[in-house]
Amino acid sequence: MRIETTVAAAVDVASWMHEVAAAVEAEASHLTQLDSAIGDGDHGVNMTRGFRAVIEKVDGSEPPGKQLIAAGKTLVSTVGGASGPLWGTALRRAGRAVGDAPVLDGPVLADALDAALAGVVELGAAEPGDKTMVDALGPAVRALRAGVEDGGELAAAIAAATAAAEQGARSTIPMQARKGRASYLGERSVGHQDAGATSSALIVAALGRALDQQG
Numbered sequence: 310m311r312i313e314t315t316v317a318a319a320v321d322v323a324s325w326m327h328e329v330a331a332a333v334e335a336e337a338s339h340l341t342q343l344d345s346a347i348g349d350g351d352h353g354v355n356m357t358r359g360f361r362a363v364i365e366k367v368d369g370s371e372p373p374g375k376q377l378i379a380a381g382k383t384l385v386s387t388v389g390g391a392s393g394p395l396w397g398t399a400l401r402r403a404g405r406a407v408g409d410a411p412v413l414d415g416p417v418l419a420d421a422l423d424a425a426l427a428g429v430v431e432l433g434a435a436e437p438g439d440k441t442m443v444d445a446l447g448p449a450v451r452a453l454r455a456g457v458e459d460g461g462e463l464a465a466a467i468a469a470a471t472a473a474a475e476q477g478a479r480s481t482i483p484m485q486a487r488k489g490r491a492s493y494l495g496e497r498s499v500g501h502q503d504a505g506a507t508s509s510a511l512i513v514a515a516l517g518r519a520l521d522q523q524g
């Protein structure tokens with residue numbers, strides 16, 4: 310008798326964090342420019358500082374859930390702006406949802422991202438259309454879940470999630486901000502892309518470069 314063992318594709322958390330750190334650093338001036346228009350101009354610096362600290366801290370030999378929790382705690386303790394506690398909570402919740410799962414395959418990743426989004430919404434109370442990271446992360450999480458439930462390749466589900474996140478980030482341009490610093494500007498926040506939604510799309514896109522194709 311021949312036993313078929315197929316190992317599904319999975320995301321390597323340490324690689325994901327390295328890819329995010331590189332992406333937010335490469336885009337730091339763009340993120341800062343977006344945040345300067347309707348915020349205080351620190352988003353590129355915040356994300357770069359936070360994810361640099363994360364890659365110092367994350368131990369690739371730990372199980373994925375533990376790595377995510379460590380990454381989340383590091384963001385909370387190193388980033389002063391709103392994005393630190395928000396992404397910190399997101400990654401900690403993701404890690405708790407992953408639990409003891411040995412790998413971040415499609416179904417585990419879908420649960421992790423659902424939990425991340427729920428954590429952001431619980432902490433920040435932003436609704437879709439409020440011109441925040443939720444407008445990028447929400448569509449991405451739903452696209453990933455749909456792709457995974459369709460039973461296709463994880464790479465395809467992540468590509469769909471990335472496209473949804475990028476579209477979601479662009480969709481913030483005509484919105485009026487109702488949460489965060491940009492909301493202080495009222496109608497003057499209209500016409501600018503939200504910085505946090507933009508970096509969220511970078512974080513989702515980085516998943517695709519952190520795929521461990523094992524099977």
Ligand code: ADP
Binds near residue numbers: 356392395
């Ligand atoms: P700060 O606003 O404290 O300067 P950052 O500039 O690092 O922090 O992050 C700003 C981003 O945080 C915004 O572009 C927005 O996407 C996100 N954000 C702010 N408040 C909220 C909230 N209540 N819920 C979700 N996201 C939020």
Ligand code: MG
Binds near residue numbers: 352
């Ligand atoms: Mg800011």
